[in-house]
Amino acid sequence: MKLLTATLMLLSFCLTLYAQITIDNFLTDDVKRAMDYITEDYIRANVQFLAHDLLEGRGTGSRGELLAATYIATQFKLLGLEPGGDNGSYFQKVPLVGITTFPSEFMTVKGKGKTIKFKYYDEFIAVSGVKKDFVSIKDADIVFVGYGIVAPEQNWDDYKGVDVSGKILLMLNDDPPATPEEPNLFGGKARTYYGRWTYKYEIAAKKGALGAIIIHTTPSAGYGWNVVQSSWSGEEFELANDVEPKVQLKGWLTEEATKKLLALAGKNLDELVKSAQTRNFKPIELGLKLSLDMKVKVRNLVSQNVVGILRGGDEKLKDEYIVLTSHHDHLGIGKPVNGDSIYNGALDNASGVSALLTLAKAFSELKVKPRRSIIFVALTAEEAGLLGSKFFAQNPPAPPIKIVANINIDGINIWGKTKDVVLIGMEKSTLGEIIDRIARKYQNRYAKPDQFPELGMFYRSDQFNFAKIGIPAIFFDNGVEYIGKPEDYGRKVVEEYIKKNYHQPSDEYNDTWVLDGAVEDTKLVFLCAYYLANADEKPEWKPDSEFRLIREKMMK
Incomplete structure (x- = not known):
């Protein structure tokens, strides 16, 4: 009888607690005691x-x-x-495809009877966006597409219906800047998803482009070229079930290298940036052709999310x-x-x-x-x-x-x-x-x-x-x-x-x-x-x- 009474009292307490919880009263002694387990030593x-x-x-x-x-799963079990994973385990298996790219030492750009070679790692980074053992780009036309954004809700379209299929798109990082007339354009100071590299490559693929190269500057990226080097020079991954279109070349180019490339076309980076900051911008054929070979190692693998449930x-x-x-x-x-x-x-x-x-x-x-x-x-x-x-x-x-x-x-x-x-x-x-x-x-x-x-x-x-x-x-x-x-x-x-x-x-x-x-x-x-x-x-x-x-x- 005592056990039954105690059980009913606990049940009544829990129901009362649940019914009355507000921000003002939910900090019970039980919660305080549990919080005491959050310590520097445990975190460290x-x-x-x-x-x-x-x-x-x-x-x-x-x-x-x-x-x-495995360590995390063991802690969850303890x-x-x-x-909360597959088949009664803590692991949710995540099938992936790993792509390791080995570009040729130089990327070649030709135009107006001249040739410039850009050095891998120091001036450009390139990875394959497709699961092929070898990607060879020969004399592909380069088109400057501004920020490379299509945002109907902002009444913004950098492509203007121009066919860019089979071409290399050179594009600016980040979003177009807000103006005094439109202080909240593309989130104002905040970067939107349109300003992310993921979006840039996605929209280029949807447009049928052969490749996309993002112009890196520290202000527009929020980090230096060293981060691009460390983040993009190893194995890249995609979900094994990913069927979205891909560009063959996902690239980055330093600001100085970009200026050299544009000079070959008789263009100025600052002037192109300025032109890209308006809705009237249209893609600009640079009259340049790009060539690059990439050896690619492709492998299938399985990683894992670790899932535990209270x-x-x-x-x-x-x-x-x-x-x-x-x-x-x-x-x-x-x-x-x-x-x-x-x-x-x-x-x-x-x-x-x-x-x-x-x-x-x-x-x-x-x-x-x-x-x-x-x-x-x-x-x-x-x-x-x-x-x-x-x-x-x-x-x-x-x-x-x-x-x-x-x-x-x-x-x-x-x-x-x-x-x-x-x-x-x-x-x-x-x-x-x-x-x-x-x-x-x-x-x-x-x-x-x-x-x-x-x-x-x-x-x-x-x-x-x-x-x-x-x-x-x-x-x-x-x-x-x-x-x-x-x-x-x-x-x-x-x-x-x-x-x-x-x-x-x-x-x-x-x-x-x-x-x-x-x-x-x-x-x-x-x-x-x-x-x-x-x-x-x-x-x-x-x-x-x-x-x-x-x-x-x-x-x-």
Whole structure:
């Protein structure tokens, strides 16, 4: 009888808790106790292992990445999470095709009786977009297509019906800039998806182009030529089930090399850029012909997302989900820099996976499970073009309408506590408002939108693929107002990291990392995920979000 009475009392407590949960009252003693498991030591230990040289940079499909995935799956099992992968395992297999390109040393461009040779790696980068052993481009016409954008909602079309099939398209990076007359053109200062390299190659393929070459400048890319070199000189990947059209050549050209190429055509880069910044722009035949040979190694492989589930405690809501994500891959072994060839990816993104594991630990310690279920996913192949999240979104463990929200972690705060937290995509859904209210209530902090909108980070990390299928999603990033530091400290440390360490072997774990801010951020993610897993309130896309209609169609 005593046992029955106790059970009924616990059930009554849970029902009362669930019925009354609001942002003002959901921080119970159980939640506080679970949060105590979010510690610097737990975060630090996981980063140290995942970023160790033994894992060889966790390159997609590599031995090191499999070791990382196995470690994560083992941690999920130790924490009591249910397997959420294939056939009762923690692994969701992701079939991929790997393409390694070996371009000829020089790319040749001819025009007006002259010939210029551009040196691979130093002046141009080229990869094959097709699964062939050999790609040979001979005397292909080069056409300058401005930004290479077709955006009907912006009344913008850089192609103007010109047939560019079989040609090489030379295009500018980023979006066209806003003007005083149209301050919100292409998102204003923010980069849209039209400004991403992924879009540039996609639209070129749809137009039937033989290849596309993007002009690199540090301001337009948001990173230096060294990042292009490290990111595009190894094995590239695509999903094995990808049937979208592809260009044969995906290329990058330095700014100085571009100026030499255009001079051969009697053109000036600055003048072409200016002409491309208006709706009246039309493609310009440069009167140049390009030749390049590429040997290609193609292989089929299988990588893996690692999926663990904390099953919810409410019979009606346990089949709804909050998804927490972080990618476990990096660049693997690449060209040596200062004698180091292992691209460890400590901050990007061993640190994010460590936060994910820490969150899983805290949730596993709850005595009263959340009403909704929580899915923890360590994603593969983010660095290869968000492929792991794309596959997961194509093959979710539940219908997308049952997934309430996605919170993605890509890097943690290694520089100390902040007064704020930055949410990439804050303006797109009510998720940002929910997180801001929780931060203000429980941490005396506040949320800010993207502080580097020109980098287009929402379209460069895994939450994008959740948004594309209608799921409210947000990228949880570092704050920038560091306590006890100068006002510009936050911007400076990020810019310095991008310049020196981003996608470089120097992105290594260091004992000097200051992780008290990471602990506070991880606790905030925990609070937000816990609230979303229990509240009647669900996040929604804002009326002006490009993803709103996808969700609304799903709900009909």
